[in-house]
Amino acid sequence: MPKVLVSDKLSETAVRVFKERGVDVDYEPTLGKDKEKLLSVIGDYDGLAVRSATKAMAPVIEAGKKLKVIGRAGIGVDNIDIPAATAAGVVVMNTPYGNAITTAEHAIAMMFSMVRLIPQANASTHQGKWEKSAFMGTEVYGKTLGVIGCGNIGSIVADRAVGLKMRVVAYDPFLTEERAIKLGVEKADLDTLLSRADIVTVHTPLTDQTRNILSRNNLSKLKKGAFVINCARGGLLDEEALKDMLDEGHIAGAALDVFETEPATDHPLFGNPKVVATPHLGASTKEAQENVAIQIAEQMADYLVRGAVSNSLNSPSVTAEEAPRLKPFIALAEKLGAFAGQLTRTGLKKIEVIYEGDISELNLKPLTASAVAGVLKPMLSEVNIVNAPVIARERGVSIAETVRDDADAYDSIIRLKITSETQTRTVSGTLFGGAPRIVEIKGVDMEASFSPHMLYTTNEDKPGFIGALGRALGEAGMNIGTFNLGREDSGGGAIALVAVDEPISDDLLEKVRALPHVTQATALAF
Numbered sequence: 362m363p364k365v366l367v368s369d370k371l372s373e374t375a376v377r378v379f380k381e382r383g384v385d386v387d388y389e390p391t392l393g394k395d396k397e398k399l400l401s402v403i404g405d406y407d408g409l410a411v412r413s414a415t416k417a418m419a420p421v422i423e424a425g426k427k428l429k430v431i432g433r434a435g436i437g438v439d440n441i442d443i444p445a446a447t448a449a450g451v452v453v454m455n456t457p458y459g460n461a462i463t464t465a466e467h468a469i470a471m472m473f474s475m476v477r478l479i480p481q482a483n484a485s486t487h488q489g490k491w492e493k494s495a496f497m498g499t500e501v502y503g504k505t506l507g508v509i510g511c512g513n514i515g516s517i518v519a520d521r522a523v524g525l526k527m528r529v530v531a532y533d534p535f536l537t538e539e540r541a542i543k544l545g546v547e548k549a550d551l552d553t554l555l556s557r558a559d560i561v562t563v564h565t566p567l568t569d570q571t572r573n574i575l576s577r578n579n580l581s582k583l584k585k586g587a588f589v590i591n592c593a594r595g596g597l598l599d600e601e602a603l604k605d606m607l608d609e610g611h612i613a614g615a616a617l618d619v620f621e622t623e624p625a626t627d628h629p630l631f632g633n634p635k636v637v638a639t640p641h642l643g644a645s646t647k648e649a650q651e652n653v654a655i656q657i658a659e660q661m662a663d664y665l666v667r668g669a670v671s672n673s674l675n676s677p678s679v680t681a682e683e684a685p686r687l688k689p690f691i692a693l694a695e696k697l698g699a700f701a702g703q704l705t706r707t708g709l710k711k712i713e714v715i716y717e718g719d720i721s722e723l724n725l726k727p728l729t730a731s732a733v734a735g736v737l738k739p740m741l742s743e744v745n746i747v748n749a750p751v752i753a754r755e756r757g758v759s760i761a762e763t764v765r766d767d768a769d770a771y772d773s774i775i776r777l778k779i780t781s782e783t784q785t786r787t788v789s790g791t792l793f794g795g796a797p798r799i800v801e802i803k804g805v806d807m808e809a810s811f812s813p814h815m816l817y818t819t820n821e822d823k824p825g826f827i828g829a830l831g832r833a834l835g836e837a838g839m840n841i842g843t844f845n846l847g848r849e850d851s852g853g854g855a856i857a858l859v860a861v862d863e864p865i866s867d868d869l870l871e872k873v874r875a876l877p878h879v880t881q882a883t884a885l886a887f
């Protein structure tokens with residue numbers, strides 16, 4: 362039974378979901394904060410479920426020798442080293458929608474708190490003061506809200522702001538004109554947004570492109586008296602510049618849920634009467650935490666138990682419904698890849714996967730990734746469906762996918778065409794009773810199942826070869842399981858694919874290569 366570690370505080374419903382779906386689970390809500398402990402135990406687990414306290418960086422991923430999936434109960438994955446996970450073949454998944462409404466509501470709540478000085482007024486009133494004139498606020502009706510990043514959360518914020526009768530200007534390079542119209546927002550470039558906004562709210566992920574998007578220079582483009590909200594990620598906003606501009610009176614107020622360094626326990630903006638601050642509470646509602654916990658447990662269990670992949674940031678999606686149908690084809694694609702990969706000795710240049718017949722209607726991305734993984738596996742140690750396409754790209758190997766509706770003699774065929782520096786090789790296969798079967802090699806028809814140990818030879822089609830090969834194997838004490846033959850034309854090129862019971866030694870291979878008419882002999886393992 363696969364085993365998952367939950368190393369951050371997640372709704373315990375997640376534990377129930379894991380168990381119901383056949384996954385063993387250890388719930389250790391504070392373990393993620395103890396890096397050494399995490400490193401010492403992670404090797405026992407197939408999955409790691411986190412929120413933001415656990416830093417699933419390269420050393421953790423490396424120590425997780427059995428690790429297959431890291432699940433983020435939430436959206437931001439800046440606490441997970443995705444390239445390291447990809448390189449290690451570990452699927453990273455998140456729950457992109459589960460806390461979006463809650464976080465958007467927090468941004469709206471922060472906006473009101475900020476412009477109506479509610480936290481400050483609350484503290485004063487609790488102290489028995491009645492400072493009516495100290496807390497003069499600002500109305501949001503008719504004001505312009507600038508939304509930077511109009512994805513899941515930004516668009517909900519925009520929708521709520523439109524409901525409040527605000528004007529909304531959005532900057533997002535991926536926001537289409539149609540979507541902007543649908544949301545009732547005006548699409549603008551960043552400079553226009555900054556010059557027009559009374560209140561700016563940022564909702565982008567933290568990436569190299571967005572880091573410091575509210576830089577000193579950009580903050581200075583805001584109108585005097587504008588307000589700033591950050592409920593996305595610390596690092597999007599220059600906190601020092603914000604402090605200076607609040608002090609100068611250029612910016613009237615700020616509402617911050619996130620900070621460059623978290624937990625933020627000591628910060629130059631703390632105690633500033635113009636700043637409303639919360640400790641990364643954006644996603645902290647019962648509803649959102651229940652949503653993300655259930656969702657991540659379902660997704661991780663679906664992956665570990667059924668091979669379904671959803672909301673992955675580094676692997677093609679496979680729904681739970683299609684997983685059982687894809688599974689045998691994934692095995693076929695990988696075996697065909699392994700066959701071709703074991704024969705490829707010179708620089709690999711291109712992997713083309715051609716799908717013919719009914720299979721062309723399936724989700725082909727995971728099949729192609731499996732074929733690529735199969736090809737690369739004999740050359741590289743740690744390769745799987747997750748990292749194979751990236752590794753191929755890094756090594757300059759191009760990947761092509763072709764789909765044809767018709768298949769000649771079979772309902773579904775996968776043809777693999779591998780181009781190396783010296784030759785192009787093809788191998789094709791189908792499923793017989795759900796099991797992978799080779800039906801073509803190098804253009805020669807062939808019918809063979811895959812076996813753990815196989816001998817593949819090419820030879821001139823001359824009398825005596827089959828007997829000589831059988832004798833050589835017999836003399837080496839090698840039991841033959843199946844013996845499959847194919848040829849181009851009588852007397853032309855021929856191939857043999859022989860399943861044997863044990864691994865083929867180098868000695869035996871040399872003897873086979875020395876037989877008359879043999880042009881090539883390779884030991885294959887599947």
Ligand SMILES: NC(=O)C1=CN([C@@H]2O[C@H](COP(=O)(O)OP(=O)(O)OC[C@H]3O[C@@H](n4cnc5c(N)ncnc54)[C@H](O)[C@@H]3O)[C@@H](O)[C@H]2O)C=CC1
Nearest residue numbers: 436437510511512513514533535564565566592593643644
């Ligand atoms: N405070 C909290 O507790 C929470 C914070 N978050 C954070 O909220 C942020 C937004 O999350 P989602 O809306 O779910 O993400 P999303 O991926 O749905 O939307 C992000 C949007 O930003 C846009 N974008 C990317 N680069 C941009 C750039 N250079 N300039 C302008 N726009 C750009 C994208 O096109 C996309 O539409 C993330 O940083 C996430 O980590 C999410 C949940 C809770």
Ligand SMILES: O=C(O)CCC(=O)C(=O)O
Nearest residue numbers: 412413435436437644645
């Ligand atoms: O889990 C949390 O409380 C933080 C949520 C968050 O920041 C996210 O989902 O990106």
